[in-house]
Amino acid sequence: DTAVSQTPKYLVTQMGNDKSIKCEQNLGHDTMYWYKQDSKKFLKIMFSYNNKELIINETVPNRFSPKSPDKAHLNLHINSLELGDSAVYFCASSRGQGLSYEQYFGPGTRLTVT
Amino acid sequence: SQQGEEDPQALSIQEGENATMNCSYKTSINNLQWYRQNSGRGLVHLILIRSNEREKHSGRLRVTLDTSKKSSSLLITASRAADTASYFCATAGGTSYGKLTFGQGTILTVHP
Numbered sequence: 001d002t003a004v005s006q007t008p009k010y011l012v013t014q015m016g017n018d019k020s021i022k023c024e025q026n027l028g029h030d031t032m033y034w035y036k037q038d039s040k041k042f043l044k045i046m047f048s049y050n051n052k053e054l055i056i057n058e059t060v061p062n063r064f065s066p067k068s069p070d071k072a073h074l075n076l077h078i079n080s081l082e083l084g085d086s087a088v089y090f091c092a093s094s095r096g097q098g099l100s101y102e103q104y105f106g107p108g109t110r111l112t113v114t
Numbered sequence: 115s116q117q118g119e120e121d122p123q124a125l126s127i128q129e130g131e132n133a134t135m136n137c138s139y140k141t142s143i144n145n146l147q148w149y150r151q152n153s154g155r156g157l158v159h160l161i162l163i164r165s166n167e168r169e170k171h172s173g174r175l176r177v178t179l180d181t182s183k184k185s186s187s188l189l190i191t192a193s194r195a196a197d198t199a200s201y202f203c204a205t206a207g208g209t210s211y212g213k214l215t216f217g218q219g220t221i222l223t224v225h226p
Contacts, residue, residue: 004156041200043157043216056213090156100145100164100206103214105156 003027004106006091012112013081021076021109023091031055032074033092033103034066043090049074050097078111086113120203120220128225133190135220137203138183144207146179146186147214151200160188165207195226 004025013019025032033056034046048056049068063079074091088108094101121136137146145164149157163170163179163186170177176189190197200221204214 041151041219043202045213045215048213092157100162102147102159102162103157104159105149107156108154 004091004093004104006106006109008109009107010110010112012114014114015081015083017081018077018079019081019111020078021089021091021111023074023076023106025072025091025093025104027093027104029093029095029104030071031094031097031101032068032071033094034074034076035090035092037088037090037108039087047076048097055097081113083113086111120201120217122220123218124221124223126223126225127193129193129195131193133193133197133222133224135188135201135222137186137188137217139203139205140184142207143181143205145205147204147206148175148177148188149202149204149216151202151219153199157202190222193224195224198222198224
């Protein structure tokens with residue numbers, strides 16, 4: 001069974017479009033995250049939710065909007081896609097929001113904006 | 115800004131050799147974690163070392179932490195071809211929100 005799953009795995013779209021990436025975890029974790037990994041493999045946190053509440057909101061353009069319908073799901077919606085949004089987006093989860101919890105990552109969604 | 119920086123950026127060794135990767139960070143931390151990323155996959159947690167710990171072992175992995183030098187090292191002993199991956203250190207500290215700040219990773223290639 002996949003612990004953290006993301007759909008789709010690949011997403012190719014044109015500039016200006018709106019797209020969503022979905023994430024689900026079946027680990028019973030309270031906290032979920034979205035990360036962006038650029039072409040140089042630099043991984044940066046974007047958002048974090050704990051029990052459906054937004055707790056981390058890094059400096060991300062407001063074209064990016066996360067939504068957590070329940071604590072097992074965290075989706076990422078992106079409006080007006082730009083070339084610079086091309087990257088691999090990872091969802092992750094952890095048991096709690098404290099500092100000492102390991103994070104479990106999904107397989108990633110490779111977004112290509114043309 | 116980026117917290118952890120790994121060194122070297124790339125490491126190529128033969129099977130059976132040991133691989134050592136280093137991580138330096140800038141601010142005080144609560145703990146430091148190491149993750150592995152196989153090509154095209156998500157990150158997998160390897161080991162967590164707290165700021166009051168100096169060394170930790172897990173199987174063929176040995177992690178050290180020197181808070182006075184703000185650095186950590188990951189040693190993989192008796193490497194295998196399957197260890198080929200990118201290795202990232204991630205630091206946690208400053209808030210209680212579980213925010214991890216990742217370095218840029220070391221690409222390890224183990225030749226059979």
